[in-house]
Amino acid sequence: MGGFQQDEMTPEQIEHEVGLYGPFTEVVRELVDATIRTEVDDDEIRAVQAELEDIVARLRRSQLDGPYGVRFNATGHGRPWGNSVVGLRNAIAPPLAIERESTGRVRCEFHLGAAYEGPPSLVHGGVSALILDQMLGEAAGAGGRPGMTATLTLHYRRATPLGDLRAEAWIERTEGIKTWAHGRIEDAEGVTVEAEGLFILPRWARELAFPTGDAAETPPSYAE
Numbered sequence: 701m702g703g704f705q706q707d708e709m710t711p712e713q714i715e716h717e718v719g720l721y722g723p724f725t726e727v728v729r730e731l732v733d734a735t736i737r738t739e740v741d742d743d744e745i746r747a748v749q750a751e752l753e754d755i756v757a758r759l760r761r762s763q764l765d766g767p768y769g770v771r772f773n774a775t776g777h778g779r780p781w782g783n784s785v786v787g788l789r790n791a792i793a794p795p796l797a798i799e800r801e802s803t804g805r806v807r808c809e810f811h812l813g814a815a816y817e818g819p820p821s822l823v824h825g826g827v828s829a830l831i832l833d834q835m836l837g838e839a840a841g842a843g844g845r846p847g848m849t850a851t852l853t854l855h856y857r858r859a860t861p862l863g864d865l866r867a868e869a870w871i872e873r874t875e876g877i878k879t880w881a882h883g884r885i886e887d888a889e890g891v892t893v894e895a896e897g898l899f900i901l902p903r904w905a906r907e908l909a910f911p912t913g914d915a916a917e918t919p920p921s922y923a924e
């Protein structure tokens with residue numbers, strides 16, 4: 701599978717890019733929110749559109765051939781900067797800044813504004829699924845058992861309001877290449893959505909990581 705790339709970025713270069721692209725992407729997020737909520741007149745919309753078309757043309761002068769992928773430097777520092785949930789360079793990502801523990805427990809606090817609306821003033825159910833898919837996958841990875849989502853089941857307990865939210869996820873159990881993770885989203889009043897998912901290390905990755913097949917024979921045991 702393509703998309704995982706190693707490069708020679710130094711910590712200083714990474715810090716520079718974080719300082720450059722972080723604020724840049726944040727302005728684009730602001731643009732999305734402002735686009736949804738603006739009430740300026742028709743002429744102003746047309747004028748801003750023309751300026752934005754110029755800006756897009758300037759950025760298109762030099763572009764990657766495809767998506768950003770996930771890049772690693774020599775020390776293993778990963779940069780999933782195009783990721784739709786955590787990507788530093790993805791204005792669609794809220795983004796989530798996830799704290800990870802080696803036990804596989806992960807948590808984050810985040811804010812979802814107008815761009816994530818489904819029912820009026822409420823988070824779109826697909827957005828909750830997007831966030832929990834990432835959180836559960838991050839839990840599996842943080843616990844040393846990364847994998848692709850094989851199944852994801854959501855329980856929408858209560859409507860999730862737009863605004864300040866938190867999420868957490870953890871590894872429930874593992875069996876060789878399979879990791880079951882659970883997680884939830886909460887608002888100030890408590891749980892709104894719960895999720896359980898199965899994450900499987902795909903064949904192409906197992907052949908790279910465990911050429912002798914040890915993953916299936918000696919699973920680690922993480923439990924809540």
Ligand SMILES: CCCCCCCCCCCCCC(=O)SCCNC(=O)CCNC(=O)[C@H](O)C(C)(C)COP(=O)(O)OP(=O)(O)OC[C@H]1O[C@@H](n2cnc3c(N)ncnc32)[C@H](O)[C@@H]1OP(=O)(O)O
Nearest residue numbers: 833834837838841846847848849850851900901902903905
């Ligand atoms: C390194 C990986 C990426 C790291 C990402 C960083 C994390 C960041 C967070 C990202 C978070 C976002 C994450 C995303 O958004 S990931 C994007 C959404 N997910 C996908 O696109 C996954 C697409 N499917 C696949 O890649 C493969 O089919 C998977 C990986 C699922 C299986 O793989 P593979 O084809 O190689 O497996 P196998 O055929 O050798 O079977 C092996 C075993 O697995 C069992 N089985 C198979 N499929 C299923 C199923 N659907 N339900 C239940 N069980 C299933 C099968 O019965 C067998 O069991 P057993 O008979 O041995 O008992």
